[in-house]
């Protein structure tokens with residue numbers, strides 16, 4: 001094999017191992033975030049309306065998507081951002097704790113605690129996007 005081809009194959013396998021992608025919208029994390037957004041729309045509407053028993057599945061699915069997001073690396077962190085992975089893990093960990101508290105409150109039919117968890121999550125989302133979401137995203 002010519003040296004150039006060998007280098008090409010090596011670069012490609014390196015890319016596959018690191019899971020690098022060309023655009024922020026192509027990350028696994030982006031997909032989890034979109035599911036979170038979709039779940040949260042349904043959850044918020046029903047918490048406001050006091051229909052907690054209608055959203056037990058969504059509350060669990062939401063917490064699972066956040067849990068999956070804890071295992072990912074934001075696009076910006078592999079593409080020149082000075083933010084660090086440990087910091088990301090702390091903030092997404094806070095979101096995970098709030099998501100579990102939301103799930104518990106939904107299962108218990110506790111509207112006040114569910115509302116408090118939703119409010120806390122809005123704040124964590126603002127922090128997370130401010131620090132870790134690429135401008136191009």
Ligand code: HEM
Nearest residue numbers: 027029030033037074075076091092095124125128132133
């Ligand atoms: C309830 C909380 C959250 C929701 C509903 C949410 C939703 C979303 C959505 C819909 C996107 C796609 C781009 C867009 O439309 O803006 C996105 C992207 C992203 N979010 Fe979130 N987000 C939340 C919290 C967080 C937190 C806490 C962090 C960080 C700790 C975070 C980090 C990111 C990153 C890094 C991207 C870009 C994808 C990537 O870089 O791979 N998000 N989010």
